[in-house]
Amino acid sequence: MTKKYTIVIEKDEEGWLVSEVVELPGCHTQAKSMDQLMERTKEAIQAYLGEDEHAVSDRFVGVQQIEV
Secondary structure, eight states, X not given: OOXXXXXXXXXXXXXXXXXXXXXXXXXXXXXXXXXXXXXXXXXXHHHHHHHOTTOOOOOOOOOOXXXX
């Protein structure tokens, strides 16, 4: 069974793309291209879940932007 995860992607000061999996605290990775980042993110999720398959939280509600 597959499960969907929400990831936040940012670009750091050196140009690396960094992804963080919202539902899996501490699960993150980086890459230079979006294709590579998505592949590495899948690998990071699999490694994270391999450590503790019960670690997935269903508490995530959503991501929004606000202008101030």
